[in-house]
Each structure stands twice: as C-alpha cells, then as structure tokens.
Amino acid sequence: MRDRISLLIIDDDADDRNLFLEAVKEVDEEIECITASDGKEALDLLKNSSSLPDFIFLDLRMPRFNGKKCLFEIKNDERLKSIPVIIYTTSKEIEESRDLKEMGAIHFISKPTNPEEIYYLVSFTLEEQLRILPRKNQA
Amino acid sequence: MTLYIRNMVCLRCKMAVQSVLEGLSIRYSSIELGKVALLEVLSPDQQKKINAALQHYKLELMDDKRKILVERIKILIIELLHSPDNEMRLKLSEYLSKGLHYDYTYLSNIFSEMEGSTIERFYIVTRIERVKELIVYEDLSVTEIAYQLNYSSVSHLCLQFKKVTGQTPSMFRKKCESGDFVWRICE
Numbered sequence: 001m002r003d004r005i006s007l008l009i010i011d012d013d014a015d016d017r018n019l020f021l022e023a024v025k026e027v028d029e030e031i032e033c034i035t036a037s038d039g040k041e042a043l044d045l046l047k048n049s050s051s052l053p054d055f056i057f058l059d060l061r062m063p064r065f066n067g068k069k070c071l072f073e074i075k076n077d078e079r080l081k082s083i084p085v086i087i088y089t090t091s092k093e094i095e096e097s098r099d100l101k102e103m104g105a106i107h108f109i110s111k112p113t114n115p116e117e118i119y120y121l122v123s124f125t126l127e128e129q130l131r132i133l134p135r136k137n138q139a
Numbered sequence: 140m141t142l143y144i145r146n147m148v149c150l151r152c153k154m155a156v157q158s159v160l161e162g163l164s165i166r167y168s169s170i171e172l173g174k175v176a177l178l179e180v181l182s183p184d185q186q187k188k189i190n191a192a193l194q195h196y197k198l199e200l201m202d203d204k205r206k207i208l209v210e211r212i213k214i215l216i217i218e219l220l221h222s223p224d225n226e227m228r229l230k231l232s233e234y235l236s237k238g239l240h241y242d243y244t245y246l247s248n249i250f251s252e253m254e255g256s257t258i259e260r261f262y263i264v265t266r267i268e269r270v271k272e273l274i275v276y277e278d279l280s281v282t283e284i285a286y287q288l289n290y291s292s293v294s295h296l297c298l299q300f301k302k303v304t305g306q307t308p309s310m311f312r313k314k315c316e317s318g319d320f321v322w323r324i325c326e
Binding site: 026027028094097098107108109110112114117119120121123124125127128130131 | 232247263292295
C-alpha cells in the first residue's frame with residue numbers, strides 16, 4: 001500500500017495553477033498538491049521541506065527563475081535529483097524537448113490552451129506515472 | 140500500392156473495405172486497420188470509385204501525409220488497447236515513437252494541429268470505449284478491466300469513466316443489462 005501521493009506544481013500563472021489543481025483533484029482527491037510561482041520559490045520549498053513530492057510539474061516559461069534553470073538545480077542536488085520532473089509548456093520546439101529530457105526531465109508535454117484539455121493531460125500523465133510507482137517501490 | 144483509409148477502427152471496418160475492393164474487382168494482399176496493400180496500381184478513376192464506395196461506410200481514402208500520420212497514431216492506440224498486457228506497460232510516448240519512428244513531441248504537435256485536441260485525450264476516450272466493450276461483451280468486473288487495461292487503480296478507472304461518460308461503470312452496466320443503451324463505437 002503506498003502513501004498518499006504528493007506533487008509540486010511550479011507555474012507563474014495563477015490561473016494555470018488553479019486549472020491544474022482542479023484537474024488533479026478531479027483525477028484523485030487524495031493527491032496532495034503544493035504550488036510554487038517560480039523556480040526560486042520551488043527550490044526554497046524543496047530544500048526546506050522534510051518530505052519530498054512524488055512528482056514535479058514544471059512550467060518552462062517563467063520570469064526571474066525559469067523552468068530550465070530550476071530543472072538544472074533539481075537534477076544537480078543529491079537530495080532532489082531522483083524526483084521525476086514533468087515539463088509542461090506552450091513551446092512546441094522538438095529540440096528543446098530533447099534538451100530537457102537529456103537534462104533529466106522524464107516527460108515533456110505541451111500546455112493546452114483549452115482548459116478542458118488540461119484535465120485529460122493531467123489525468124493521463126499522472127496515471128502513467130502512478131503506474132510506475134508501485135514497481136519502483138518493489139525494486 | 141498502399142491505400143490509407145481514415146476512420147477504420149474495428150473488424151467490421153475491415154470487412155467493409157474488403158467488400159468494397161472485391162465489389163470493384165481490385166486485388167489486394169492485406170487489409171489492416173487504416174492500411175490496405177494492393178497488388179496493382181490504381182488509376183485516378185478507380186481511386187474515385189473506391190472513395191465513393193467507402194463513404195457509404197463513413198470511411199475515406201487519405202492522401203495528405205499529415206492526416207495519414209494522425210490516423211496511424213490513432214490506429215496504434217486502438218491496437219495497443221486490444222493488445223496483451225505486456226505491451227500496455229510501455230509508456231505511450233515510447234510506444235508511439237517506436238511504432239512510427241518520430242519524436243513524440245513532433246507526433247503530439249501534428250496530432251493537436253490536425254485534430255484540435257491532444258493524443259492524451261484521444262487515448263483516454265478510446266480507453267474508456269474499450270472499458271465499455273469489456274463490460275458489455277466480456278462481462279468483466281471493473282477490477283479485472285483495470286488490471287487488463289493497466290490502470291493504476293480501480294478508483295482511477297471509475298473516476299475517469301465518470302468524467303468522460305457522465306456515469307459510473309456500474310450505472311453503465313445496469314443500463315446495458317436493462318437494454319437502455321446505445322452503442323457509440325463505429326457510429
């Protein structure tokens with residue numbers, strides 16, 4: 001039996017964060033969500049927290065401390081680097097998605113413009129990641 | 140010569156294509172979902188005749204490469220949902236990239252541009268249709284279906300079913316049993 005799933009959503013856009021949170025709750029009300037509005041806030045939160053999230057959803061385009069920089073910091077921190085990071089963005093650049101995967105992101109998804117689509121994207125992505133968790137725990 | 144056909148989703152579609160080809164005396168070597176291998180090269184007039192005949196079954200010939208790619212994505216997903224459990228354990232992005240030899244981001248972009256919605260949405264909706272099939276035709280329990288279709292949990296299946304169809308799997312099963320039910324696949 002696995003513990004309650006938790007995830008961190010890092011996005012500077014409050015509307016997008018809320019849509020994302022609503023979608024997560026529709027997928028599973030038990031999932032614990034923490035949010036941060038940029039990479040700096042997220043890193044402070046992660047470094048000062050005793051428990052770590054099971055996944056991170058990270059927006060790429062953010063002012064001040066962007067998603068790429070945040071991913072780099074996470075993947076170069078011994079304590080944080082094993083947390084799966086899923087990048088979501090409005091960018092459709094294939095090269096960029098390859099770079100981010102090489103940096104350690106496990107998945108790269110295009111942020112939908114239609115709020116209805118966010119549910120499907122979150123539902124699909126979370127479910128695919130949740131399927132992997134029990135097998136990891138057994139290892 | 141290979142023909143690419145839009146909207147083929149099941150065995151009945153294959154039978155429809157077979158009947159069209161045989162009706163027009165066109166020789167073929169194989170009929171798969173979305174794809175027919177012919178033993179001859181067709182004239183433009185023959186292609187028109189095939190297309191007209193296919194339209195009776197709500198099928199159509201495709202010649203746009205991007206449309207063909209979108210259709211191949213859909214067919215791979217349909218095949219995945221009918222495949223043995225071990226294939227279902229692959230990540231969808233890896234399965235599609237491997238099957239079509241394209242980067243997933245490229246496939247995802249093309250699909251969204253052409254369809255106005257995402258691959259993930261198509262996958263979820265098609266998987267729910269497969270859940271319906273397994274309830275109606277195989278009379279499987281929700282637990283068995285969750286296992287067969289590799290859902291992360293039974294509750295995830297139920298929540299997703301409710302979101303997509305507006306009813307729970309048990310409500311759907313009861314409607315089927317009472318005959319108050321209209322099948323939506325292959326309309």
